[in-house]
Amino acid sequence: MPLFSFEGKSPRVHPDAFVAPTATLIGDVEIEAGASIWYGAVLRADYAPIVVRTGANVQDGSVLHGPPGHATEIGPGATVAHLCVVHGAMLGEECLVANGSTVLDGARIGARSLVAAHSLVPAGQFVPEGFLVAGAPAEVKRPVEGSPAEMWVRMNPPAYAELAQRHLRGITAIE
Numbered sequence: 001m002p003l004f005s006f007e008g009k010s011p012r013v014h015p016d017a018f019v020a021p022t023a024t025l026i027g028d029v030e031i032e033a034g035a036s037i038w039y040g041a042v043l044r045a046d047y048a049p050i051v052v053r054t055g056a057n058v059q060d061g062s063v064l065h066g067p068p069g070h071a072t073e074i075g076p077g078a079t080v081a082h083l084c085v086v087h088g089a090m091l092g093e094e095c096l097v098a099n100g101s102t103v104l105d106g107a108r109i110g111a112r113s114l115v116a117a118h119s120l121v122p123a124g125q126f127v128p129e130g131f132l133v134a135g136a137p138a139e140v141k142r143p144v145e146g147s148p149a150e151m152w153v154r155m156n157p158p159a160y161a162e163l164a165q166r167h168l169r170g171i172t173a174i175e
Helices: 149-170
Strands: 024-031 042-052 063-065 072-074 085-087 131-135 138-143
Touching: 063 072, 072 085
Parallel strands: 024 042, 042 063, 042 072, 063 085
Antiparallel strands: 131 138
16 A cells, blocks of 8 residues: 655554555554545645544545645544545544535534535535535535435445455455
8 A cells, every 4th residue: 555654744554444555645644443445545644634533434536635724534434435525624423425525624524424425515514413415515404314314324334344354355466
């Protein structure tokens, strides 16, 4: 996996985490136990730290970065799905940022909330715990509980934890 030190700060990856061989981690990045960083993801912590908490997953092609003074934190069990941008934002426990979404500087996504696919969460927006937001700009639509979105929020953390273990054991480079 490509790990790069930047100005004396180096990525720290827990031995129980899965980082795909084509993911790139630069600078002040911390990946906690059981977290997974998937193929083609880029986590560039040159201006501010990035922390991916226990059991969280950052899926294929996503980019995490932040401006000076805005750390990026992916909460325990949270999901950043395929082709997302999380820029200087805080994601709560087991929330889900769906495919192609962008979450900007200083935004905070509450625990077990869902940002619908292709949504834009503007800088500084707060999404309360347990709500679905959608659109560009994202607007609060309804509670996740009792909606079809609830299944995705509940199933993603264990599904990706299991899949990461399969990839740790099962991928082999082909020469």
